[in-house]
Amino acid sequence: MGGKRASAWLRMAWLLCVTGCSGQLVQIKLPKQDANPNAYYVCAPSAGGATFDCKSERAFHQYDRELLISEQQCDFGVANLYVETDWKGKVTRIQYVCGTAPVGGFPSK
Amino acid sequence: MAVTHPAIKIRLNEQWQDVHHANEEVRVTRYEVVPKASTAEAQLLEVGGAVRAVVEDAFERDQPLRVPGGRWSLSPIGKPQSTLLDLSNYRRIGKVPEAWLSAHEPGISPMLIAAGMTVNVVNRELRALGLALQTSGASDGQTFAGAIATGTHGADMKVGALHDTVLALHLVVSPTRSVLVQAADGALNESSAEALSRWFGIECQLESDDQLFEAARVHLGSLGVVLNVIVAAVPLYYLSRLRTAHLEGASWHGVLGSRRPKNANGLHPEDPDYLQLIVHPYAPHPASEPRAWISSMRKLSFGDQAGVITDPTDVSLKSDLADFLPALVKVFESELTLPINSVLRAVTSTQLRGIYGSGTHSDSALPGAMFGPPDFLGIDFSPARGASAEYVFDATQARVAVETILDTLATQVDAQNQYLGGIGVRFVKGSSALLAPNARPLSCFVELQSLFTNELPAIHAAIGSALARAAIPYCGHWGQWAMNTPAVAENWWGSNAIESWKAARADLLPEAKARAVFASPILEFAGLG
Numbered sequence: 113m114g115g116k117r118a119s120a121w122l123r124m125a126w127l128l129c130v131t132g133c134s135g136q137l138v139q140i141k142l143p144k145q146d147a148n149p150n151a152y153y154v155c156a157p158s159a160g161g162a163t164f165d166c167k168s169e170r171a172f173h174q175y176d177r178e179l180l181i182s183e184q185q186c187d188f189g190v191a192n193l194y195v196e197t198d199w200k201g202k203v204t205r206i207q208y209v210c211g212t213a214p215v216g217g218f219p220s221k
Numbered sequence: 222m223a224v225t226h227p228a229i230k231i232r233l234n235e236q237w238q239d240v241h242h243a244n245e246e247v248r249v250t251r252y253e254v255v256p257k258a259s260t261a262e263a264q265l266l267e268v269g270g271a272v273r274a275v276v277e278d279a280f281e282r283d284q285p286l287r288v289p290g291g292r293w294s295l296s297p298i299g300k301p302q303s304t305l306l307d308l309s310n311y312r313r314i315g316k317v318p319e320a321w322l323s324a325h326e327p328g329i330s331p332m333l334i335a336a337g338m339t340v341n342v343v344n345r346e347l348r349a350l351g352l353a354l355q356t357s358g359a360s361d362g363q364t365f366a367g368a369i370a371t372g373t374h375g376a377d378m379k380v381g382a383l384h385d386t387v388l389a390l391h392l393v394v395s396p397t398r399s400v401l402v403q404a405a406d407g408a409l410n411e412s413s414a415e416a417l418s419r420w421f422g423i424e425c426q427l428e429s430d431d432q433l434f435e436a437a438r439v440h441l442g443s444l445g446v447v448l449n450v451i452v453a454a455v456p457l458y459y460l461s462r463l464r465t466a467h468l469e470g471a472s473w474h475g476v477l478g479s480r481r482p483k484n485a486n487g488l489h490p491e492d493p494d495y496l497q498l499i500v501h502p503y504a505p506h507p508a509s510e511p512r513a514w515i516s517s518m519r520k521l522s523f524g525d526q527a528g529v530i531t532d533p534t535d536v537s538l539k540s541d542l543a544d545f546l547p548a549l550v551k552v553f554e555s556e557l558t559l560p561i562n563s564v565l566r567a568v569t570s571t572q573l574r575g576i577y578g579s580g581t582h583s584d585s586a587l588p589g590a591m592f593g594p595p596d597f598l599g600i601d602f603s604p605a606r607g608a609s610a611e612y613v614f615d616a617t618q619a620r621v622a623v624e625t626i627l628d629t630l631a632t633q634v635d636a637q638n639q640y641l642g643g644i645g646v647r648f649v650k651g652s653s654a655l656l657a658p659n660a661r662p663l664s665c666f667v668e669l670q671s672l673f674t675n676e677l678p679a680i681h682a683a684i685g686s687a688l689a690r691a692a693i694p695y696c697g698h699w700g701q702w703a704m705n706t707p708a709v710a711e712n713w714w715g716s717n718a719i720e721s722w723k724a725a726r727a728d729l730l731p732e733a734k735a736r737a738v739f740a741s742p743i744l745e746f747a748g749l750g
Contacts, residue, residue: 146342148309149362150237150251150289168235170246187230187255188310213255213310215346218333219262221318221416 147191151210164206186210226274228267230255237305241607243295243673251289251305261313262420268311269421272446275306277396279738286738288446290367291339294700295609298371298442298743306446308337309364314346317451321413330454331388331408336366336447340383341533344589348531352454355386357592359645361533366447371700372439372658374666375592376497376518376647378480382659384438385652391417391425391449392437394729394739399425399448402729404434409451421448436725438654441699441749442741444729459523460591463489464582466511469504473513477620480648480663482517488581493517498646499577500623502630502669505570514577523587530586533593538586573643606673608642610681610702612688612695613713616648616663622693623667629687633680640680642671655722658696660714666698699743707748723749 154169187210194207223231232251238244254271256264279286287301288308317331330352334343340354341361347353356377363373365383374382389403399421401414407429414427428434437444465486467473472485480496482489495518505512523529530538614622623646630640645668649659658664669684671677681702688695696713697704710719726749730736736750744750 146312146339148307149240149291149339150235150305150307150309151232151253152236168232170236170238187253187257213312215312215314215338215342216261216264218313218315218318219265219416219420221320 146212147209148188148212149209151186153208155206155208156204166206166208188213224252224274224278226271228254228256228271229274232307235305237289237292237301239292239294239299241293241295241609243606243608244297244300247301247303249301249303249305251307253307253310255310265313265420266422268308268448269423272306272308272393272421272448273396273423275304276393276446276738279304280396280734283734283737285740286446287442287741288337288366290364290370290442291362293363294367294371295607296371296700296703296743297746298699298741299367300742308335308446308448311335311448312338312342314338314343316350317409317413318416321410321416322408323410324408326408326453328455330456332452332454334365334450334452336391336450337364339364340368340592341589341594344533344587344592347454348457348587348589351457353457353588354383355453355455356380357383357588359592359647360594361589361592362594365450365452366440367442367700369438369450370440370442370447372652372654372656372698373700374647374649374659374698376495376649376666378496378648378650378663379494381650381652382657384654384657385650385659386453387438387450388453389413389434389451390437390440390447391451392440392445392729393423393448394445395732395735397424399423399445400428400433400729401425402428402430402433402437403451405429405431407434417449432655432721433725433728435653435655436722437729438652439656439658439699441656441743443736443739443744443749444726445735445739457523457587458520459526459529459585459587460495460518461521461585462495462516462518462583462591464514464516464577465489466577466579466581467513467515468510469508469512471512473498473500473515474620474624476515477623477646477665480616480619482515485515486581489515489517490519494520496648499573500627500644500646501570501573502627502640502642502644503569503634504631506567510570510574511577511579518591521585526585528585530584530590533590535586535590535593537584538591538593569641569643607670608673608677608702609668609670610704611658611666611668611698612684612704613658613660613698614665614667614693614695615661616665618693619646619648619665619667621691622665622688622695625687625691625693626667626669626684629684630680633676633683638676638680638683639674640669640671640677641674642669644669655718655725656699656714658698660696660718668698668701703743703746705743705747710747710749719749 153166155164155166189211191211192209196205230253238246256267285302313335358373369384393399414425417425497516499514647666651662
């Protein structure tokens with residue numbers, strides 16, 4: 113019984129800690145870009161630590177802050193960029209989502 | 222042999238998984254169509270050439286081919302095997318050229334849209350033209366082709382679902398052939414097919430045939446590549462919404478039977494365009510907490526009225542069931558073994574009350590804002606998994622169906638099988654599309670949107686059994702929890718509709734090779750393959 117209570121308290125502490133104890137994940141979004149839901153990439157620091165290795169991986173979307181930037185990548189720019197940090201605030205992963213082509217019209221005939 | 226085309230970028234070893242993580246991840250080759258020519262005419266030829274090249278390769282290698290949508294479906298309907306043809310960059314919209322039309326329906330603007338565009342973008346572009354979709358789903362991240370593939374609906378009792386606003390579909394059915402399918406009395410003439418042949422470099426044939434059209438409107442992603450859709454847009458309108466909270470035992474039960482929300486609260490309109498209820502899965506404690514919320518909407522002509530919300534990201538509009546699930550995910554996180562049910566139920570009550578309120582709420586918004594992006598796009602479901610099952614009934618059985626589900630949930634919780642989600646009830650006008658979930662004159666969609674727990678399959682199995690015992694026919698939404706087994710499909714649509722859909726598919730895709738290339742995994746599950 114006591115063990116269950118302790119377990120519940122630990123769980124509650126963990127829940128309270130979800131927002132306060134972890135690092136931050138920042139979504140960086142480019143204005144006027146519509147995301148291509150099928151072009152998403154996750155980046156992890158390279159072995160040397162100077163850059164990131166990016167590949168198509170399991171996506172994450174959760175974020176604590178949003179930042180607008182104007183950087184352009186992919187064929188039609190970047191629509192969304194996600195930066196993950198550890199509890200110290202150190203960046204551990206970045207995810208970017210490519211933008212899509214601008215919307216156009218059809219020929220008149 | 223690898224596909225080569227100047228307008229294709231080959232993305233190897235890419236991950237595909239639905240947004241809710243309901244399906245296991247798949248590693249695929251994604252052929253991304255990247256049209257970059259300087260003119261519209263040249264870009265259309267690039268798109269046509271790229272589609273032709275990928276389809277040809279799939280045919281040569283007998284390789285199943287999927288066109289990805291918004292990755293919102295929880296069922297395997299969009300799940301690829303190994304190859305994706307990504308049309309996300311083919312984004313065009315415009316009024317159907319006058320020369321294509323032999324007749325005009327008053328009040329309707331036929332719009333030609335690239336089928337891979339999301340509903341969000343279609344809404345935005347139509348608004349710029351002073352137009353709007355007649356209806357849509359509750360939120361807007363689906364591609365247009367994906368939305369109609371699954372029978373995506375809202376709660377429009379006078380229009381129906383999104384597929385009911387489609388006038389024609391342009392399908393690429395082989396590397397050398399496409400068809401423009403419309404109803405037998407459709408308004409398009411041969412000029413349309415001639416132009417599409419010329420634009421895309423793939424021969425197009427106009428098919429004015431009711432059977433093909435009614436099969437294609439809810440196409441299950443299995444009738445070829447849906448390249449373009451012609452949809453009936455209407456002058457821009459706004460939605461005036463009223464939401465009222467109701468206690469357990471109050472008159473909200475009666476609204477399920479009458480579809481007259483005014484009977485539960487005199488502030489609701491007599492004859493609303495939209496009707497939706499949100500229902501707490503369990504009787505709340507204390508009893509002074511709301512058990513249900515009734516939401517009605519009216520469509521009104523838009524003329525830049527003050528107070529009408531136009532921004533799809535306006536957080537004050539967050540009130541659909543889809544906006545409830547992320548809140549639940551944030552609270553429960555990995556709490557999936559349910560050791561403290563009473564606490565979790567209390568949290569569920571708090572979440573529902575927090576989002577839907579305990580009194581009366583009204584607001585107004587353009588359709589593109591009212592049905593804007595849901596919160597789950599900002600959520601990482603991992604390690605949790607989203608789950609959503611949508612049961613569809615004849616509206617005349619709505620009350621007994623909902624009460625059967627609520628009784629089953631109450632029984633299940635006594636067996637420690639707790640459902641961690643909310644319940645949405647929506648009414649939708651019927652459709653003539655062969656495999657449309659809204660197959661009754663007025664259909665009632667009951668959506669159980671929740672977290673996936675180990676107990677959930679048992680809960681849905683119990684609901685299915687209870688509905689069968691009560692002799693209540695139902696089907697499932699094609700994009701949600703896969704429940705359309707051959708028996709369920711037979712019971713809901715009947716053998717005539719099923720055989721007619723299969724015959725139409727064989728007509729559009731006469732070669733077995735083509736049917737294999739374009740088959741969604743949902744076909745085998747439903748006995749349609």
